[in-house]
Every structure is written in structure tokens, then in C-alpha cells.
Amino acid sequence: MQEMKLNRAKKGVLQNLLDRFCKSNVMSSTKKIVKAEKKVRAAVVGMGIGRPNGRAIARNSRGQVVALCDIVEERMKDFAKELPEKVKFYTDYKEMCKDPDIDAVFVGTPNQLHVPIALEAVRNGKHVMVTKPLADSESAAAKLVEEAEDAGVVNMMSLSTRFSATCRYLGDLAQQGYFGELYYARARSIRRSGIPAWNLGFIQKGGGAFRDMGVHALDAVWWILGMPKPVSVFGVAGAKFGPRGLGYWDFSKPKKEIYEQYAADDYAGGFIRFENGIGLQVESFWASHQPGEFQIELFGTEAGAQMSPLKLYRTEHGAPQDISVNLPRGPEAWDNIAGHFIECILDGKECTAPLRHGLIVQQMMEALLKSAETGKEVRL
Numbered sequence: 001m002q003e004m005k006l007n008r009a010k011k012g013v014l015q016n017l018l019d020r021f022c023k024s025n026v027m028s029s030t031k032k033i034v035k036a037e038k039k040v041r042a043a044v045v046g047m048g049i050g051r052p053n054g055r056a057i058a059r060n061s062r063g064q065v066v067a068l069c070d071i072v073e074e075r076m077k078d079f080a081k082e083l084p085e086k087v088k089f090y091t092d093y094k095e096m097c098k099d100p101d102i103d104a105v106f107v108g109t110p111n112q113l114h115v116p117i118a119l120e121a122v123r124n125g126k127h128v129m130v131t132k133p134l135a136d137s138e139s140a141a142a143k144l145v146e147e148a149e150d151a152g153v154v155n156m157m158s159l160s161t162r163f164s165a166t167c168r169y170l171g172d173l174a175q176q177g178y179f180g181e182l183y184y185a186r187a188r189s190i191r192r193s194g195i196p197a198w199n200l201g202f203i204q205k206g207g208g209a210f211r212d213m214g215v216h217a218l219d220a221v222w223w224i225l226g227m228p229k230p231v232s233v234f235g236v237a238g239a240k241f242g243p244r245g246l247g248y249w250d251f252s253k254p255k256k257e258i259y260e261q262y263a264a265d266d267y268a269g270g271f272i273r274f275e276n277g278i279g280l281q282v283e284s285f286w287a288s289h290q291p292g293e294f295q296i297e298l299f300g301t302e303a304g305a306q307m308s309p310l311k312l313y314r315t316e317h318g319a320p321q322d323i324s325v326n327l328p329r330g331p332e333a334w335d336n337i338a339g340h341f342i343e344c345i346l347d348g349k350e351c352t353a354p355l356r357h358g359l360i361v362q363q364m365m366e367a368l369l370k371s372a373e374t375g376k377e378v379r380l
């Protein structure tokens with residue numbers, strides 16, 4: 001009887017957490033009714049990942065896409081057809097950043113151009129949002145963060161995994177103490193044949209699997225763990241498929257002149273130790289002879305979890321309890337990202353994903369890649 005009561009009480013805690021999460025998720029998707037309220041006038045640079053980000057800004061009742069920038073005009077014209085209002089076109093981001101009718105800039109170009117474009121935006125007093133990874137090197141990332149913070153503009157990372165419903169749910173549970181002490185985690189992105197080469201930035205210096213997908217796994221798990229301070233990193237990395245013309249997106253065959261330019265990792269894996277003793281195993285493979293998956297696994301003193309499919313694990317009175325969680329359909333991660341960026345700009349809300357977080361993740365990534373190169377542990 002006593003046990004049944006205890007069980008019910010524990011189930012109640014979990015149900016309450018789920019109810020609260022669902023409520024906040026629904027609430028954030030509900031469009032507020034605003035009367036001629038100020039809107040954030042945003043420019044989108046890069047017509048790849050710029051599209052979902054731009055669509056979400058345009059969908060938000062307090063956001064507006066007023067300009068597009070890309071070196072390929074057709075891509076801008078094509079995306080502009082989807083937008084509710086007329087937009088200006090720019091092929092030169094420097095010229096675009098001078099436009100006084102733009103409040104904020106989203107940067108979605110190849111990695112190597114994130115910092116030059118974001119710096120130009122910040123130097124012109126624009127709020128800025130940058131896709132992952134923040135940069136192609138730690139020094140470039142640090143320079144941008146310093147200037148963005150000094151300029152006092154809202155500066156944010158666009159992180160589609162961190163802002164997904166599953167990740168937010170696990171982060172909420174961790175914050176409520178559901179897992180007890182989280183002391184270990186594993187995070188990985190594994191692809192069978194998924195080297196992207198639709199722009200050379202992916203496979204050239206500053207690109208690579210770890211900065212492309214490792215960044216999602218690493219950022220999300222680091223955030224769920226409460227963003228502990230990293231102290232040491234050990235890793236391995238290499239390119240086993242890309243330089244041979246193998247492992248490209250959906251088993252496609254690239255031209256020799258493309259894969260000859262391969263100068264990045266196509267896999268990387270390693271171990272990060274944090275100041276509070278947490279250990280993290282992190283892996284990213286663009287190509288492998290393994291089934292594809294994106295996974296985060298959490299080890300806590302009171303409970304554990306896996307991200308996909310979302311499951312919680314605990315022991316109740318000596319028996320295993322595995323709980324499958326089906327989250328209700330909420331807003332897309334892109335809407336959460338755009339909504340938060342807009343709130344930070346218009347309402348002065350504190351940014352929960354500032355570029356500084358992107359810098360710390362970049363430091364961990366670069367340390368892992370450096371460790372792979374030198375064969376030594378890198379202390380941060």
C-alpha cells in the first residue's frame with residue numbers, strides 16, 4: 001500500500017513536469033495579438049539554412065524579413081516568392097549591413113564566412129543571429145564574441161537541436177533534479193553516407209563533420225548538463241571516406257575535382273571532462289559502415305534518459321522502469337529560435353543562447369580536433 005502510494009507520488013511528479021512542459025510549449029506557439037506593435041526588420045544572408053530561419057522570422061507576428069543576401073541571385077528570388085512582403089536583394093553583405101532599414105541580420109553562409117559577415121553586422125549596430133557552428137576557428141569566434149558584446153547588440157546562436165522540444169524537455173527535467181546528479185553522458189551523430197558537398201565550405205578547412213554535426217550533439221548535451229566548465233579534451237579525428245570520393249550525401253558520386261579539395265575531418269570522436277567531474281563521450285561521423293542515428297544518452301544517480309526515441313529510465317523498488325515519452329506536437333525549433341531572438345530584441349529578455357555559448361562549444365570542438373592532431377590531451 002505504502003509502495004503504491006509512493007509510486008503514484010513519483011508518477012505525479014513526472015506527469016506534472018510533462019503537463020508544465022506541454023503548457024509552456026503550447027503557450028510559446030500561440031501568437032500573441034499585437035496592435036501595431038514594433039517589428040524586428042531582419043535580413044537573411046545565405047539561402048540554404050537561411051530559409052527555415054527566415055520563414056520562422058516571417059511567421060512570427062513581431063518579425064519581418066525585409067532583405068535577402070546571397071551571391072546567387074536566383075536563390076534569393078526563389079525564396080522571396082515564399083515571403084509575405086516585398087524584400088530588398090543584396091549580393092554584397094557589406095552594402096547590406098549599411099542599410100538603415102535593417103535591425104537584425106541572420107547569418108547562414110558556409111562556416112568560413114560566419115564571422116566576417118556577423119562582424120560587419122555588429123559593427124553597423126545590427127542585432128545578429130548566427131547558424132552553427134559559430135566560426136571556423138576558435139580565434140575567429142572569440143573576436144566576434146568580444147565585438148558583439150562590446151557593441152551591446154543582441155547576439156544569438158541559431159541552434160535547431162538545443163531549441164527542439166525533446167532537448168528542452170530533457171533540459172527541464174535535468175533542472176528539476178529528475179535525474180539526480182548527472183555524472184556522465186554520450187552524444188553522437190552518425191551518418192552512413194552523408195558528406196555534404198553542396199558548398200565547398202563543408203569539406204574545406206574550417207568545415208568537417210565535427211563542426212557540422214558534432215556541434216549539434218555537443219551543444220545540446222552540454223546545455224542539458226547545465227553548461228559545465230570544460231577542463232580537458234582528448235580526441236581522434238580523420239577523413240576515411242571523403243578524400244576517396246566515398247560517403248557523400250545519399251551515396252551520390254562527386255566529381256574528382258570536388259573531392260580532391262577535401263581538407264577536413266569526416267569523423268571525430270573524443271572525451272571531454274568537466275570541472276564538476278562529469279564525463280562526456282562525443283562522436284560525429286559524416287560517413288561510416290554503421291546505421292545512421294542522432295543520439296544523446298544521460299546517466300544520472302536517480303534516472304537516465306535517451307533522446308531518440310525519447311525514453312526515461314529509473315529503478316523503482318528494485319525493478320526497472322522504462323518510460324517512453326510522447327511529446328505533443330509543438331512549435332518547430334525554428335519558431336522557438338526566431339521567437340526568442342525577437343523577444344530579446346523587443347522585450348530586452350536575456351538571451352539563453354548567446355554567441356558566447358557558441359564560443360565555448362567551439363573551444364571544446366577545436367580542442368578535440370587539436371588533440372586528434374597532436375595525440376595529446378588538451379587542457380582548457
Ligand SMILES: NC(=O)c1ccc[n+]([C@@H]2O[C@H](COP(=O)([O-])OP(=O)(O)OC[C@H]3O[C@@H](n4cnc5c(N)ncnc54)[C@H](O)[C@@H]3O)[C@@H](O)[C@H]2O)c1
Nearest residue numbers: 046047048049069070071072108109110111131132160199
Ligand atoms: N540545423 C541547422 O542549424 C543547420 C542545418 C544546415 C546547415 N547549417 C549551417 O548553415 C551554413 C550553410 O549551410 P547550408 O547547408 O545552408 O549551405 P548552402 O550552400 O545550402 O547555403 C549557403 C548559401 O550561402 C551563400 N553564400 C556563399 N557566400 C556568400 C556570401 N559571400 N554572401 C552571401 N551569401 C553567400 C551561397 O550562395 C548559398 O546560397 C553552414 O554553416 C551549416 O553548418 C545549419
